[in-house]
Amino acid sequence: NAGVTQTPKFQVLKTGQSMTLQCAQDMNHEYMSWYRQDPGMGLRLIHYSVGAGITDQGEVPNGYNVSRSTTEDFPLRLLSAAPSQTSVYFCASSLGWRGVSTDTQYFGPGTRLTVL
Amino acid sequence: GQQLNQSPQSMFIQEGEDVSMNCTSSSIFNTWLWYKQDPGEGPVLLIALYKAGELTSNGRLTAQFGITRKDSFLNISASIPSDVGIYFCAGFSGGSNYKLTFGKGTLLTVNP
Numbered sequence: 001n002a003g004v005t006q007t008p009k010f011q012v013l014k015t016g017q018s019m020t021l022q023c024a025q026d027m028n029h030e031y032m033s034w035y036r037q038d039p040g041m042g043l044r045l046i047h048y049s050v051g052a053g054i055t056d057q058g059e060v061p062n063g064y065n066v067s068r069s070t071t072e073d074f075p076l077r078l079l080s081a082a083p084s085q086t087s088v089y090f091c092a093s094s095l096g097w098r099g100v101s102t103d104t105q106y107f108g109p110g111t112r113l114t115v116l
Numbered sequence: 117g118q119q120l121n122q123s124p125q126s127m128f129i130q131e132g133e134d135v136s137m138n139c140t141s142s143s144i145f146n147t148w149l150w151y152k153q154d155p156g157e158g159p160v161l162l163i164a165l166y167k168a169g170e171l172t173s174n175g176r177l178t179a180q181f182g183i184t185r186k187d188s189f190l191n192i193s194a195s196i197p198s199d200v201g202i203y204f205c206a207g208f209s210g211g212s213n214y215k216l217t218f219g220k221g222t223l224l225t226v227n228p
Binding site: 004035040041042043044045048058059090092100104105106107108109110 | 120122125149156157158159160161164166204206215216218219220221
């Protein structure tokens with residue numbers, strides 16, 4: 001298994017540009033999520049999905065869209081990038097979403113995004 | 117929203133020393149998790165705790181789920197240079213979804 005993969009690893013955007021951060025997992029996990037990590041802020045949940053066709057907002061959803069058309073993929077879209085979205089973005093997945101022992105969240109390697 | 121207060125923010129220790137860090141919350145959590153993040157990588161789960169009072173070890177790491185369900189600690193014994201990284205606590209309060217709340221992290225530096 002490749003686990004959780006994210007592309008690209010690095011990205012520089014200009015203000016107002018759009019882009020999609022890709023996330024894929026090959027573990028047949030139902031739950032997938034996106035976090036952003038800023039210095040001194042820990043990880044904050046942007047959006048999450050409990051299965052194909054089902055998504056919901058996390059703690060900091062503004063400026064981001066998601067969709068879940070397949071179990072494997074969970075892309076994060078920035079429609080009009082802003083400097084405040086400069087951050088490191090992590091995708092994570094888990095088998096379920098009940099917080100039990102089988103629901104370990106596995107994180108991808110991250111995408112480092114800079115918005116100028 | 118829910119917040120986790122993680123302390124200390126950073127630690128600089130000598131190899132071989134023991135380390136202790138903790139997380140507290142004003143609200144109850146049903147699950148406490150401890151992650152480690154190496155530079156340039158995503159967080160990796162170290163220990164998961166599911167019951168109040170639970171004490172769990174993973175090699176040189178020991179973590180406990182506080183009796184009040186509002187706190188947890190992580191101890192690292194006999195630290196080694198590869199323990200360097202950021203340690204995060206995370207909590208799950210239960211419900212029909214799985215939204216983790218993360219602490220802000222403890223940056224650990226180990227001097228050989």
